[in-house]
Amino acid sequence: MEDNFLENLVFLAAESLPIGILVVDEVGKIIYLNKAFQNLAGIPNEAVKKNINDVMEETLMSQVLKTGEIVTKIIFTANGQEAVLEERPLFHNGKLVGGISLLISQEVRSIQMLKHKLSLLEQEIEHYQERLAVRNIPDKHFQPFISNNPKMQEVVKLAERVAASDVNILITGETGTGKDLLSTAIHHKSKRANRPFIKINCAAIPANLLESELFGYEGGAFTSARSTGKPGKFELAHKGTIFLDEIGDMPLEMQAKILRVIQEREFERVGGTKPIKVDVRIIAATNRDLKDMVDKKLFREDLYFRLNVVELHLPPLRERREDIPYLIRTILAKLCHRYEIPAPEIDPAAFQMLMNYDWPGNVRELENVLERAINLAPSRYIGPEHLPPALRDGMPVGEMDPKGLLGMMVDNFEKQKIIDALKATGGNKVRAAKMLGISRTGLYKKLRKYGLLTKVYTKK
């Protein structure tokens, strides 16, 4: 009973396979052939008990039975398609007792090939995931914060330590000190790194729109609302991190709503009644003195303590001047990569000015000053004349402009004329040189001098 059942099961399985199966005994007499073999080879079931050589021209079964070796060849099926015929010996207790022919159609082969390709792709994905994991090594994220300043080093150490936990963080510091950059680094080092990182600048959004931006709205919540409704930033940040920039500018009533999200982990959309559960980590930032705002009742004390579980204070640039050389190098490298130009040299006098300046706009201001300088500097050289007047103030006149103001004006004029000519000719250098009345080699020299060689121009 049991044996019969198993036999029937094996038979059923063989019949339902998309691969043709034919079994012969030790002299080549067909014992069994499944439906797929009958269809593919065009051999009826009546072939059973006949010798395989009598019903199938392409078979090499005699050779298999003689040598005990597997043979494979491509044949054409009954409907003219290519198929693989694989014939194998069957052994029992070490003795050859028969053979099996497998007929695999193109269709099945292509599925197998797809499976193979899929597994290759999976391997490739794995490979890239590993490479990504390497790229995401924690320290890389904090690279912009490499610092020689003890206070800054403390902050970075603390940031790295708390990044992995889920605590809310308050980043304080003057404008342009890198609060946004630090929040991004923390998110990418946290266990939420593969989840959304949603930023919102509370000061940039009008108070009446802030609630729907943060919490979304239901369809028809107000006249101009989309009929389908819209998720807010908190919903979008589910399982990830939300960065509330300029939190000090958040109106008091909105502060109460943020507090509720932190305490109860839920909120309602504008015009909605159904509470929505969220799991978000909050990183807030401000350049205002929140403690003072709390004292003046402009910021909720309870929210302040909820956000300020860990405070990371980024010192202003003037208090860590020792970082300026490193920042100049990294920012110039970034800018030159963007503009596709070689890194310029900095004149010692210009460098001194960069070191002495007070940087009220901090790293952002330094970035702007350097970007302006490489655009003004006609060659691979940044001199005092390429820095804004604010930085040059107080410098003795003689030292101020070693290259000469006239030379700078001439260079700038020449550079502009070359750009105009290239624009007018759609980037055609031969025609541009003609227009300017100089040789092609001369033009190339000047293009190199002004860092214009790799720029693309389209006709005006």
Ligand SMILES: Nc1ncnc2c1ncn2[C@@H]1O[C@H](COP(=O)(O)OP(=O)(O)OP(=O)(O)O)[C@@H](O)[C@H]1O
């Ligand atoms: N350590 C650093 N290394 C390189 N670039 C930096 C560094 N810190 C800040 N920057 C750059 O300075 C600019 C300002 O940084 P960021 O926007 O993070 O400052 P912020 O404190 O958030 O400013 P704000 O308060 O005005 O929003 C950015 O372009 C950033 O890339």
